[in-house]
Amino acid sequence: MVVSHLIQSLPDATIQSSAQARDTCGDNVKSDVVVVGAGLGGAAAAAVLSRAGCDVVVVDRHATYPADFRAEQLVGSQTDALRRLGLLDGIVGQTTPMPSATAACYGKVIDSTYSLHYGLRYEDMVNTTRSLAGGARFVTGRVAQVVAGSETQKVFLADGTLIEARLVVLATGPNCGDLFPSLGIERTMLSEHHSLTLGFDVQTASRRILVYYGERAGDRMDYLTVFPIGDTMRANLFCYVDPGDPWARSFKLNPKQALLDVMPSLERTIGPFEVVGKVQVRPNSIQRAENVRQQAGVVLIGDAFQSSCPAVGTGIGRILADVEALSRLVPSWLATPGMGADKVERFYTDPAKCQFDVQALRDTHYRRALCTQTSWRWKAYRTQHYYRRRTLGIISRAIRRDMPLLNGAMVGSQHNQKTRKGRLFNSLARSWGAAKRALMAALALLTFG
Ligand SMILES: Cc1cc2nc3c(=O)[nH]c(=O)nc-3n(C[C@H](O)[C@H](O)[C@H](O)COP(=O)(O)OP(=O)(O)OC[C@H]3O[C@@H](n4cnc5c(N)ncnc54)[C@H](O)[C@@H]3O)c2cc1C
Numbered sequence: 001m002v003v004s005h006l007i008q009s010l011p012d013a014t015i016q017s018s019a020q021a022r023d024t025c026g027d028n029v030k031s032d033v034v035v036v037g038a039g040l041g042g043a044a045a046a047a048v049l050s051r052a053g054c055d056v057v058v059v060d061r062h063a064t065y066p067a068d069f070r071a072e073q074l075v076g077s078q079t080d081a082l083r084r085l086g087l088l089d090g091i092v093g094q095t096t097p098m099p100s101a102t103a104a105c106y107g108k109v110i111d112s113t114y115s116l117h118y119g120l121r122y123e124d125m126v127n128t129t130r131s132l133a134g135g136a137r138f139v140t141g142r143v144a145q146v147v148a149g150s151e152t153q154k155v156f157l158a159d160g161t162l163i164e165a166r167l168v169v170l171a172t173g174p175n176c177g178d179l180f181p182s183l184g185i186e187r188t189m190l191s192e193h194h195s196l197t198l199g200f201d202v203q204t205a206s207r208r209i210l211v212y213y214g215e216r217a218g219d220r221m222d223y224l225t226v227f228p229i230g231d232t233m234r235a236n237l238f239c240y241v242d243p244g245d246p247w248a249r250s251f252k253l254n255p256k257q258a259l260l261d262v263m264p265s266l267e268r269t270i271g272p273f274e275v276v277g278k279v280q281v282r283p284n285s286i287q288r289a290e291n292v293r294q295q296a297g298v299v300l301i302g303d304a305f306q307s308s309c310p311a312v313g314t315g316i317g318r319i320l321a322d323v324e325a326l327s328r329l330v331p332s333w334l335a336t337p338g339m340g341a342d343k344v345e346r347f348y349t350d351p352a353k354c355q356f357d358v359q360a361l362r363d364t365h366y367r368r369a370l371c372t373q374t375s376w377r378w379k380a381y382r383t384q385h386y387y388r389r390r391t392l393g394i395i396s397r398a399i400r401r402d403m404p405l406l407n408g409a410m411v412g413s414q415h416n417q418k419t420r421k422g423r424l425f426n427s428l429a430r431s432w433g434a435a436k437r438a439l440m441a442a443l444a445l446l447t448f449g
Contacts, residue, residue, distance in 0.1 A: 029139065031057040032334050034155050034165040036143045036179070039065065040122070041302030041319040042171030043129035048085050048327045050135035054334060057163055058133065059155065063140045065130070069199045069280040070122035071316050072234060073227060075101075076115040081320035085327070090132045091125055092118045098228065101209035103393075105386060107265030110213075111393030117209055119229040139163065146170070146179055148297040150340040166339050167330065168298045174287065174307040183298060184291055190361070191286040194368065195222075196248060197310045198237040199280040200255060202226060204273040207233070212266055214239070214371060217382065219262040222311045222371045226270060235275075238311035240372050243283045255279050284309055286364060292348060297339045299347045301326070306357055311367055314360040321357075325350040392436060 033049055035042045038060035050056045074082065074092065082088035097116035102109055130138070141157040146168055148154075155163040172179065180187060207228055214221025222238040237259070241248050251258040255275040260266060267273065288306045292298075301322035308315030325347055333343045347353070370382060 029057055029137070029161070029163040031055045031137070031163070031165045033057070033167045033169060033330065034059065034153065034163050035136075035169045035171055036146070036155065037170065037172035037176070037304065038126070038130055038138070039171060039173050039302070040071075040126050040129060040316065041173075041304075041322065042169070043126055043133060044085065044087060044319065044323045045169050045171060045301060045326055046133040046136040047087060047129060048323055049330055050133055051086065052327060052331050054330060056133070056136040057139060057165065058130075058136050059139045059141055059143055059157070059163065061140070061142050063138075065123045065126040067121070067123050069197075069282055071125070071310070071313075072119060072121060072199070072229065072236060073225070074118040074120070074125070074316065075313070076113075078316045078320065079116055079118065081317065081324065085320065085323060087129060087132055091128050092120070093128060095120050098209050101211055101225075101227075102269075103211045103213070103389070104269040105213040106215055107268030108390075109269065109393065110386070110389045111396060117227060119227045119234060121229060143172075143179060145182055146298065148183060148295060150296040150338055153297045153339070166297075166334060169326065170298060170300045170304045171302050172304045174303040176304050180289065183295055185295060185300075186290045187287050188290050189285060189287050191364070191368075193242055193283055194240070194286045194364070195284045195309050195311050196239050196241050196243055197282045197284060198239075198251060198255075199282075200235050200237075200275050201277045202233045202235045202273050203276050204233055205271055210270055212263060212269060215263055215265065217372060217374050217379065220372050221262050222367060224259070224263065224266070236310075240311075240368050243281060248281070252279050252281070282310070286361075293345050294341050296341045296344060299326070299344055306361070308360060309364040309367070312360060312363045314356070314363065318356050318360055321353050325353045392439060395439070 032055040035046045035049075035056060035058045038046065038058045042058060042060065046056050046058045079088055079092075082091060095118045097118050099116060100112050100114045101117055102112050104110055139157075139161075141159065141161060143155055144158040145156045146153065147156070148168060151166075153165050153168045155165065155168060157163070170176070170179065204226070206226075209227045210225065212224045212226075214223065220240040222240065224235060224237045226233060226235045228234070239262075247258060247261070256273070259275070284307070286307055286309060289300050289304065292300055292305070302319040303315065305322070306318070308318060329343075329347055329350070333339065369378065370385070
């Protein structure tokens with residue numbers, strides 16, 4: 001099988017002509033690692049592993065990642081992880097970050113968080129990440145089968161092309177079940193129709209980032225977030241409503257009214273607004289791959305391993321934790337013979353990765369319960385949650401108004417460590433963080449004894 005028409009270079013990647021590919025590999029493509037799927041997870045893995053000196057081939061159905069409604073913000077610990085992986089500057093490029101976000105409910109401001117927020121479309125995130133995979137070779141095509149073993153892995157494309165590698169990284173996202181059966185991997189449904197995410201553009205005079213929480217548990221709303229992407233104000237609404245629910249259907253016909261039905265005081269915070277353009281609707285189920293540890297030669301990352309609830313906002317954090325684990329493990333795996341299950345197991349037991357996966361699932365179930373349960377216990381819990389955040393918000397605002405020095409520290413612990421003022425701000429920020437956690441614990445104790 002001739003692979004000439006399939007091998008492409010990523011925008012900045014090493015260009016390998018088809019003739020070179022055939023000279024070095026015969027009719028098949030050979031590499032250390034083949035990454036199947038170049039969404040954010042696969043593209044980031046390819047970038048990081050090829051920079052670490054591994055010979056990487058990436059396969060994806062799409063030469064350019066198409067327009068897709070997915071994560072549209074990079075925030076907080078996600079940007080920290082991207083910085084550690086050396087990808088942040090390349091991905092955010094010229095995007096202007098917003099320094100803070102305001103949380104509100106019942107038409108009142110609850111609190112503000114201070115960390116850099118970047119608004120950008122998922123396809124732009126993915127395509128720029130692909131362009132950072134400097135040394136990787138990119139193959140366009142659909143992977144039809146993976147035959148894995150403890151030495152060499154064989155990846156067959158739908159047209160019969162064969163790619164051989166020592167390790168396969170499956171980064172095929174949440175809808176990738178067809179490759180699993182031949183590998184003995186099963187997918188368990190943890191929560192079907194778990195949540196619904198709606199995306200739309202809004203016209204509003206405000207340019208600040210707003211996170212507005214649902215006002216009543218019976219409405220099954222989690223939160224609306226409004227943020228800039230370039231000149232557009234974009235909104236994502238995260239809720240736990242069935243896509244066939246009359247409210248969800250009414251949202252498509254009259255989105256502004258449907259939004260005000262469940263968030264009646266929204267305009268008191270955001271000001272007058274209009275929903276413009278098409279409303280995108282994405283239902284989400286939570287699934288996890290099982291029997292992965294005993295499969296030699298293959299690791300699953302990102303949503304291929306465990307899908308993410310968008311409301312929890314841990315999808316990208318989990319992908320990056322997986323990529324960081326790969327960057328720690330894969331170079332040493334390649335330095336010794338074989339790719340047995342013992343090596344693969346070390347990926348699935350990586351403490352940082354496991355902590356992310358477990359916490360993401362816990363938060364997934366907790367958030368849904370917090371927004372949908374109507375028992376007195378959950379009502380009390382919600383009330384306590386609201387007043388705890390509001391109290392802290394009032395304290396924070398008072399500090400910002402009356403103590404400009406501490407305010408400077410609260411705006412983040414990323415000041416210049418080399419200057420005296422920067423070190424002072426960083427230490428004040430850390431103390432403020434510790435005081436906030438202690439205060440939250442005390443308020444929780446006071447509420448529930
Ligand atoms: C509406 C929505 C909003 C979200 N919001 C947030 C958020 O605010 N914050 C957050 O952290 N997370 C959010 N998420 C979750 C986040 O977007 C996902 O966790 C993330 O996109 C998963 O990336 P991935 O690389 O695992 O998979 P994907 O990005 O799905 O990539 C999979 C790739 O594999 C390719 N592929 C699949 N099968 C094959 C095959 N057989 N052969 C070749 N190629 C194949 C596909 O073409 C695709 O390019 C949201 C998700 C949704 C749906």
